[in-house]
Amino acid sequence: MPPTADLPGFLHSVAPILDRWGYLAIAGVIGVESFGVPAPGQTIMVAASIYAGAGRMNIFVVAVISFVAAVIGDNIGYWIGLRGGRKAVHRWGKYIFVTPARLERAEQFFARRGNGIIVIARFIDGLRQLNGVIAGVTKMPWKTFTLYNAIGAALWVGWWTTVSYLLGVHLVTIIEHAHRYKWLAIGLVVLAIAIYVTLHVRHIRKRRARAATTAGPVEENPA
Numbered sequence: 001m002p003p004t005a006d007l008p009g010f011l012h013s014v015a016p017i018l019d020r021w022g023y024l025a026i027a028g029v030i031g032v033e034s035f036g037v038p039a040p041g042q043t044i045m046v047a048a049s050i051y052a053g054a055g056r057m058n059i060f061v062v063a064v065i066s067f068v069a070a071v072i073g074d075n076i077g078y079w080i081g082l083r084g085g086r087k088a089v090h091r092w093g094k095y096i097f098v099t100p101a102r103l104e105r106a107e108q109f110f111a112r113r114g115n116g117i118i119v120i121a122r123f124i125d126g127l128r129q130l131n132g133v134i135a136g137v138t139k140m141p142w143k144t145f146t147l148y149n150a151i152g153a154a155l156w157v158g159w160w161t162t163v164s165y166l167l168g169v170h171l172v173t174i175i176e177h178a179h180r181y182k183w184l185a186i187g188l189v190v191l192a193i194a195i196y197v198t199l200h201v202r203h204i205r206k207r208r209a210r211a212a213t214t215a216g217p218v219e220e221n222p223a
Contacts, residue, residue, distance in 0.1 A: 014044045018051070023061060027069045034073025035080060036129050041070075042160065049164030063161045070122070070153040071146075074132035078145055081136025114140050118148040122156035 017025045026048050033041030045066045052059035114135065121131035131152075135145045 014040050014047050018044060018047055022057070023048075023065055026062060026065050030066055030069040031073040031076075033129055034070050034132065035077035036133050038129065042128070042156075045157070046160055046164045049161045050168050052161075053165045053168045059161060059165050063157050066157045066161065067153050070157065071150055074149045074153070075146065077130070077132025078136040078140075078142065078149075081133035082139065082142075083136075114138070115144065115148045118145060119152040119155070122152040123159075128156075 014025075014029075017029070021028070026044055029039050029044045030041040033039040045062070048057055048062045048066075049059060051057040052062050117127075118131055118135060118140075121127035127134075132145070132149070135149075
């Protein structure tokens, strides 16, 4: 294994555990992160991929271990949410403003949009750690969750291992420069969401108006 100096910036923090435990570190850190424990799963996968690019690890083994650990970890989170999450929400949710009514709305939302959320959750901090627990709490069907969770994990692992392997330590420089524009990016995302919601609401209103016009007034039957 290379010395920790080979991993600059934010990757430096995971170098010691990766140097000592190798592939086991990847499996353990990604696995526990995936069922809700705060851990640098994505960071250690990026670091391992950079090591692979330098010839110190095997990129295919890194990718397979990362994928399997992510899927297993998310499934553990799912069963935690399914077996104990709902009870915890009903008992303690009011203290963090998660009421039974809001949980019911979340269930309805997951029923409509949950598949897409599970896929993209892997790329979003916070959702990546809790998407399995949330899916379990909202009682998403396990087969559906497993399928879309595997798709999301494959995309997540494929993206970060490939980019990290090809760019190496230069990825750190790129990310650090990108952080300068994170608020601009967040603003653009918020603007895009606002535009989408506005257009979606307008579309629904127009559709309801057309439906009302098509139905027309109800004629009274002659006596």
